[in-house]
Amino acid sequence: MDHNKVNEFLGQFVADLGATGAAGSVVIGHRLGLYRALAQGPATPEQFAERTGCHPRYLTEWLRGQAAGGYVSYDPETGEFSLTEEQAFCLADPNGPDLPAAFLTVLGYLRAEPRITEAFRTGAGVGWHEHDEDVFVGCDAFYRPGYVAELIPSWIPALDGVDAKLTAGARVADLGCGLGSSSLLLAEAYPRTSIVGSDYHAESVERARKKAAEAGVTDRVTFEVATAQTFTGTDYDLVMMFDCLHDMGDPLSAARRVREALAPDGTWLLVEPFASDKVEDNFNPVGRLYYSGSTFLCVPNGLSQPGGYALGAQAGEAAVHQVITDAGFTRFRRAAQTPFNLVYEIRP
Numbered sequence: 001m002d003h004n005k006v007n008e009f010l011g012q013f014v015a016d017l018g019a020t021g022a023a024g025s026v027v028i029g030h031r032l033g034l035y036r037a038l039a040q041g042p043a044t045p046e047q048f049a050e051r052t053g054c055h056p057r058y059l060t061e062w063l064r065g066q067a068a069g070g071y072v073s074y075d076p077e078t079g080e081f082s083l084t085e086e087q088a089f090c091l092a093d094p095n096g097p098d099l100p101a102a103f104l105t106v107l108g109y110l111r112a113e114p115r116i117t118e119a120f121r122t123g124a125g126v127g128w129h130e131h132d133e134d135v136f137v138g139c140d141a142f143y144r145p146g147y148v149a150e151l152i153p154s155w156i157p158a159l160d161g162v163d164a165k166l167t168a169g170a171r172v173a174d175l176g177c178g179l180g181s182s183s184l185l186l187a188e189a190y191p192r193t194s195i196v197g198s199d200y201h202a203e204s205v206e207r208a209r210k211k212a213a214e215a216g217v218t219d220r221v222t223f224e225v226a227t228a229q230t231f232t233g234t235d236y237d238l239v240m241m242f243d244c245l246h247d248m249g250d251p252l253s254a255a256r257r258v259r260e261a262l263a264p265d266g267t268w269l270l271v272e273p274f275a276s277d278k279v280e281d282n283f284n285p286v287g288r289l290y291y292s293g294s295t296f297l298c299v300p301n302g303l304s305q306p307g308g309y310a311l312g313a314q315a316g317e318a319a320v321h322q323v324i325t326d327a328g329f330t331r332f333r334r335a336a337q338t339p340f341n342l343v344y345e346i347r348p
Helices: 003-032 034-038 045-052 056-068 085-091 099-110 113-122 133-155 162-168 181-189 202-215 251-261 285-303 317-326
Strands: 073-075 080-082 171-175 194-199 221-225 236-242 262-273 331-337 341-347
Touching: 003 034, 003 056, 003 099, 034 045, 045 056, 045 080, 056 073, 056 080, 085 099, 099 133, 099 285, 113 285, 133 181, 133 202, 133 331, 133 341, 162 236, 171 181, 171 251, 181 194, 181 202, 181 221, 181 236, 194 202, 202 221, 236 251, 251 262, 251 317, 262 317, 317 331, 317 341
Parallel strands: 171 194, 171 236, 194 221, 236 262
Antiparallel strands: 073 080, 262 341, 331 341
16 A cells, blocks of 8 residues: 555545535625625724624634635734635625535535435435525526526527527527526526526525516516426427436426427527536546535436436436437537536527
8 A cells, every 4th residue: 555645645535524614614604794794805803803793703713714725815914814806706796606605505415415325225316396495595606607607698699590589589488497597697688588487496486586576577587387398388489408407307308398399490508517428537626516416416306206317417418419319309519618517509
């Protein structure tokens, strides 16, 4: 046994264990608005306590832990903690990626560990709706910044003729819409277009409806509780599906329903997690993130539904293409990609 390699592995383990424990502190910072408060300027723990109204002893430990993890900066000469411009953008800017909120997802699904452990033994599924509320809110927070950055500027323009249709006024279905962020982004960009979002999770649909009301777009954005196999409507110019096909127990019947619902010249915009068809190519930080989420969320949800599929978040393009082909679609191409997503244009 090579003891240098043992020490190297132990170093990796300590980093992972520290990051796991730090997730709770990040979420505390998110819930209490600590990152946004620190973005106002440097502060000692005592000054930060006055600024936030929180207990200085807790804040001292929190600030030191955040600095140890590189999330916060520290000046040993003044004893002040602060955020760099880059840290503030990622952790505290309302228009930034809001990374702390994404930690809600991980802590949320980890609460299901006893049920997932038992599911390993029995092969039973655990439905999306059975998870902690933080999972739904956290997933929206994790994915929304990517949609903001890519959906209107890049993904829609990458589809043949779709931007012109949406500008003129089109009919759109947003399947597996969750909290409705993708629907609202499209509505903001294309005021002549009408959108129907659907999700089988009633609580998420209720949140989406509230967000639409707050945005003042309920006259052209509506939401329904329905699965991808039972959503209503036909003759859609565009059907959108973001990061959810791989979660379904029966993605094939969902794809067939999409084909029925599309207009003859309609387009299906399918966005899936980035994954290679070669398993070993997914052994990287993004793949690791997705495999963990898939173990707790995607595969259990697929196994909880009829259909016999459990594709998981790292299914890869070939598996997705096979489902699409089996459903009767004849045109399939990768229209765009990011470090986190693969974007497909699908037509009848």
